[in-house]
Amino acid sequence: MVISGRHFSTSFDSVKVKPTSLKPLIDVNSRRKNWNPIPIPFRTIPEPRGQDPDFVNVAHSHLVHSDWNKLNALSIHVTPFRVKHVLLKIQKDHVLSLEFFNWAKTRNLTSHSLETHSVILHILTKNQKFKSAESVLRSLVSGSLELPAKMFDVILYSYRICNSSPRVFDLLFKTYAHAKKFRNATDAFYRMKDYGSFANY
Structure with a gap:
């Protein structure tokens, strides 16, 4: 489910687990003998389909060129799925990522989910913000x-x-x-x- 007021999506879009990609966060064997951490799963997300790729690419172009007026025109087409993919596309720029996250929140009340929140949290924490x-x-x-x-x-x-x-x-x-x-x-x-x-x- 998407946000409607305070309701959020909680699934990671029919994710698939890749068993060969599993690794623990950190090696704690040196800290606790005979104890192994559970591996962190690597999960893929569905690729954009239909009109989603066009939206993601156009929104990305407007963002990198700081063309917020053109981006505003896209606000009625914002969905949590699209926001998530845009954030993943610009995640190396934590400043732009947060600006886009906040823009989506103010422009469309249904634009966020728990997943979009998790992505921005990852982006900010790995950049020590x-x-x-x-x-x-x-x-x-x-x-x-x-x-x-x-x-x-x-x-x-x-x-x-x-x-x-x-x-x-x-x-x-x-x-x-x-x-x-x-x-x-x-x-x-x-x-x-x-x-x-x-x-x-």
Whole structure:
């Protein structure tokens, strides 16, 4: 489901797991004997189809040329799927990525999903823009009771395709704790350990 008010999509678009691409976040065997972290899955996402490729390419062109007036004309055609693919296309530019993420949010209330949020979180944290990432995440977890419980999985499944940093999980844990969502923080902490990532205090 897409955003309608505070409703978000939670699946990663019929993802497929590539077993040969599985690797743990970090090697923790040296830290704990006889214990191996669960590998982080590499999941692909469906390629744009129909008019989606045209939108993604045109939006990308307008973004790199800072032609926001032309981009505004596309706002009625924005979908979470298209936003996600544009973000993946421009993810090397964290400033432009955040500008586009915010533009989509203000122009079309149905333009975001948990997946688009996870992609921007990966982009920001791997570029060490932790305050911006925390702001995005804080606004998300402060709302629906359902969303925080689903956020770990969405971040996990988009981790590899965004070439992310383990610090995104650290950020998730700390944001839960600061928001006093202690059950979510505890669940995130133990799942982080399962996947070989540990919160930094």
